[in-house]
Amino acid sequence: MASTRDQKWYSRIPEVYSLPNLIDVQLESFKWLKKTGLSELFNEISPIVSYNSGMKLFFPGDTPEAKEFKLKYWFEDPKHGIEECVERDLTYAAPMYVSVLL
Secondary structure (H helix, E strand, C coil): CCCCCCCCCCCCCCCCCCCCCHHHHHHHHHHHHHHHHHHHHHHHHCCEECCCCCCEEECCCCCHHHHHCCCCEEECCCCCCHHHHHHHCCCCCCCEEECCEC
C-alpha cells in the first residue's frame, strides 16, 4: 500500500512563480529578427567595398542607393509541409531572398 505524505516546502520564498511561455519568447524573437534585426544588420554592413574600391555591394536598408533601386529582402513559403518534412527527415525551412546592388 502506498502511504501519502504531507508535502514540505524548504524554500524561503513562499510563492511559486510560473514560467513564461517559452515558445512565445522564441517566436517573438524570430519575428523581431525577420522585421527589424535583418534590416539593422544590412544597415551595418552596407556597402561592402572591394579591396581596390572599384566595386561596392549594397544591401537593403537606409542608404540612398538602396532606396533608389528599391532593394529589399523577403521570405517565401517553405518548399515542403511539416508532415512531409517529418516523414522524409527534411529540414522545415523557408527560403530568404535578398535583392542587392553591385
